């Protein structure tokens with residue numbers, strides 16, 4: 001099976017991790033700091049605070065931004081549930097804006113959703129394609145809202161040559177095993193704001209600040225959301241390899257783009273000339289006449305050893321959200337869920353693998369082309 005995404009771990013990564021395992025510090029040593037510095041250097045931001053997952057990183061960012069009970073957060077439903085879960089945990093209310101055909105929040109809908117209760121805007125860079133962050137930032141600034149970007153898919157993506165992570169007030173990345181690079185489990189918040197970074201670090205570690213000798217002081221509520229030293233060493237080592245990963249993903253994606261150009265049965269995600277995508281996912285968007293064949297296409301491709309997946313069921317369609325906030329639907333988002341299939345695209349694939357995937361995607365979808373949805 002060729003999975004839709006997977007990690008790449010080589011001897012240099014293993015050596016970096018085992019070196020830490022043989023050392024005196026498995027946690028709270030110097031590796032986390034070195035890794036955070038490397039992240040800042042790569043992104044071009046002032047500060048980075050690592051976490052044990054992007055989920056805890058999101059909770060930290062929302063909390064530090066002051067998100068609290070009954071605040072409204074404008075976000076997109078086409079994301080992993082954690083994006084909304086972590087502000088619902090703080091008793092804030094999701095206000096979902098519809099997406100565009102590329103799966104990213106439609107920035108034209110944001111302003112009309114703003115009320116006196118709106119606290120933050122949380123866009124997601126779907127599949128690694130950057131959202132229109134400059135336009136969204138203008139809206140956030142005009143209305144005095146915090147802009148928190150869930151860039152879990154988009155480490156290494158750029159807009160106008162600048163990395164995702166240099167635009168929003170806080171940007172979150174995931175380093176889960178199958179994200180652009182990995183620490184096994186892990187997350188990062190990057191920011192240029194010195195007040196935020198101090199609080200993020202406190203939040204990550206019990207809210208406790210060390211003073212002299214034995215003295216320490218708990219200044220705010222905090223947790224243990226720290227990354228271990230060996231995870232940080234893996235992250236540091238992976239970061240050295242990231243540009244190779246991104247190049248490989250771009251190669252595969254560009255090969256698909258060429259094979260699928262002008263296809264009449266499905267569309268692909270268009271990356272604009274001013275953008276670069278990490279290509280965390282390669283989504284294809286089936287035409288409406290294929291919606292009712294999607295399950296068959298999915299199964300066929302799985303049977304042929306192609307690990308397709310669907311990203312994502314709109315968050316509002318999950319039972320928890322229906323029970324909590326009632327039935328809700330957005331036209332493009334619901335349609336996107338009916339249309340989307342993610343096909344394999346990662347750094348462990350060869351171009352031969354990509355050819356096999358493209359041949360079989362085209363063949364399978366063509367088989368269902370004329371069945372229609374009226375049977």
Ligand SMILES: *Cc1c(COP(=O)(O)O)cnc(C)c1O
Pocket residue numbers: 053054055056079080082083124150152153174175176185186187
């Ligand atoms: C993976 C992911 C998360 C959660 O990341 P973890 O590191 O697994 O906690 C959050 N948001 C999005 C968009 C993701 O893809």
